Amino acid sequence: MPIADDEVLGCKNMKQFDEGGAGALPIYWEEDWGWSPDTADGKTNACQxxxxxxxxxxFKQGDYAKCVQSHFNVNIIDDTGQAEDTPPATPDDTTPAQETNVAPVARIAGPIGAIEAGARVSLSAEGSTDANGDKLTYTWMSQDGQTISGQDKAVITFTAPEKIAMRNMW
Incomplete structure (x- = not known):
């Protein structure tokens, strides 16, 4: 479709902005995270x-090249064949990563449902894990907060107590 020479592209009553960008929304260059099979390491050296x-x-002449040079160790050659100074390579960070201590995961296995008073009950925490590989320790407590004998063992066996009366806590 032909466009007339005097036709103005844009919206009705739209204020045109100048080459310096006056009146335009601010637009900036930022590193583009991409991959390309055409480069040796697969990385793309571009800004978006x-x-x-x-x-x-x-809107500033030369800022695209500055963006690329700040994010990539490249030598930019302009249309005249002149090369800009290559920025010094940023050395890789060789600081060892701090090991994060992750809380262990407790997995308790035992009887499901109601247990008769006086019955022998066995609970097992053998399925518990620690992502950091730390040795696990165990403390078994009854509902009244008392430590049950046999603490620091993955499996504990005890006699179920008589029914405990429920107390209002409010």
Missing amino acids: LVGYQTPYSA
């Missing part, structure tokens, strides 16, 4: 336009 503020404006 974003709507949030970064140090590199899309």
Whole structure:
């Protein structure tokens, strides 16, 4: 479809902005996280336009090259064949990662449902794990907060107590 020479593209009553970007929404350059089979390491060396503020404006000459150089160790050659200074390579961080202590996961196995008073009950925490590989310790407590004999064992066997009366706690 032909477009007339005097036709203005845009919306009705839209204020046109100048080459410096006056009147336009701010647009910035930011590192583009991409992958390409065409590069040796698979990484792409590019920046993309974003709507949030970064140090590199899309309206400033040379800011695209500054964005690429700040994120990638590359040598940019302009259309005249002139190479810009290559920034020094950023050494890899060799600081060992701090080991995060993860809480152990308690898995208790035992009878399901009501238990008769005086019955022998066996509970097992042998399925419990610790992601850090720390040695697990066990403390078995009755409902009244008393430590049951045989503590620090993965399996405990005891006699079920007589029925405990429920007390109002409010």
